[in-house]
Amino acid sequence: MAITRRAFVRRAGAAAAALPLRPRRARAEGALPRMSMGSPMPQAHPATTCLAAALDAIRAESQGEIDIVLYPNSQLGSEPSMQSQLRSGAIAFSVTSVSSLQSLAPLAGIPGVAFAFSSYGPLWSALDGGDLSGRIRAALGKFGLHAFRVVDNGFRDVITGVRPIASVADLQGLKIRVPPSPLLTSLFKALGASPTTINLAETYAALQTRIADGMENSLPQIEATKVYEVQKYLSRTGHSWDGLWILANARAWEALPADARALIGRHLDAAVDTQRxxxxxxxxxxxxxxxxxxxxxxxxDREPFRAALVRAGYYAEWKGRFGAEAWQALESYTGPLGA
Structure with missing residues (x-):
């Protein structure tokens, strides 16, 4: 292709002038770059299937002029690697988990505070608009990222091959796979476990070979990764929620003409609704x-886990790290935390 993905951001101004929906011949002349979207989600996850359908619809409606190719299952690298590629413009879009984004923009992790949300009503109110959503989007914007909406990855449970988790004591010393999330790492340390960060695509092998004793994730993700084949106990702890922001490189996004952005945004919004x-x-x-x-x-019973986190200073620590104003924005949807 005449314009590589890396060249896209560098030449975005020139590309933008050629991008309005035009005859297919313009693409053949190299006026329009093919854009990539990286994702850590497995092929069977609804974040993958629904976004793939949306990108097909974008391609069809634009008569092939807007061609965004989805690479699921960490094909483009780990989540931190894809974040770096997205910020540099090597890829134009990504699907990136709330939990891993916290390592880049700390405030992005705040919806995953342990036991903060117990249902989807207040969660989607918090993330689809309002003060908390605005603060998170602004934090991501400082890193050159344009945020669309969040797809769901569910309330997270613990699956192990060692023993069921019926009490806080059952977590003591267990090596639990977590994503690269300071919040989840802090949570399991506070509960006495030994959290370890492993790339999602490598987790099955890590559990099979006992590099890790278990993992924590949502039920659809546990099914999609097939880790039930090498684990025995599923404990419905519901300790944290996680989702995935659909993100674009902000410079590349703003370089697109308004009609292209409207078309992409409309189909991505519809994909989010379908995915949820x-x-x-x-x-x-x-x-x-x-x-x-x-x-x-x-x-x-989740209350003893919450009480153990209070005693360990987990909520006080994260209120201090996120800041009083952001914590107040969170509690406007969740009610008081850490009491």
Whole structure:
């Protein structure tokens, strides 16, 4: 192709002038770059299937002039690597988890505070608009990232091959795989576990070879990664929520003409709505499905876990790190935390 992905940002001004929806011949002359979207999500995850359908629709409606290619399952590297590629302009779009974004823009992790949200109503209100969403988007903007909306990756549970997690004591010393998230690392350390960061695509092998004793993730993600094949116990701790921001390199995004941005934004919005509905159904069906695959499932009382975090100073620490104003914005949706 005449214009490489790396060259796109450097030549975005020139490309933007040629980008309005035009005859297919313009693309053949190299006027329009093919853009890449990286994602850590497995092929079967609804974030992958719904976004792939949206990109197909964008391609069709623009008669091939807007061609965004999705690379799921960490094909373009780990989440930190994809964040770096996105900021440099090597890729134009990415799907990046709230938990891993915290390492780049700390405030991005605030929706994942342990036991903050117990249902989706206040969660989507917080993230689809309002003060908290605005603060997160502004924080991402400082790193040259344009944020669309968040796709769902669910409330997270613990799956292990060692023992069920019925109490805080059951976590003591367990090596639990977590994403590169300071918030989740802090949570499991406060509960006495030994969290370890492993790339999602490498987690199955790590659990199979006992490099890790278990992992924590949502039911659809546990199903999609097939880790139930090498683990035995699923404990419905619901300790944290995680989702994925759809992001663009802000310079590349602003270089696109208004009609192209409107078309892309409309289809991505529709994909988010579809993904959330699909994920909710998968989550509702997940426990029965995983039980049928042989997992032993329990639902512990969550209050002792929350109380242990209060005693460990977890909430006080993160209120200090996020700042009083951001914490107040969070509590306007969740109610008081850490009391």
């Amino acid at each position: 509905r699909t994920f909710a159904q998968m989550d509702a069906d997940g426990e029965a499905l995983l039980r049928a695959k042989g997992l032993i499932i329990n639902t512990p």
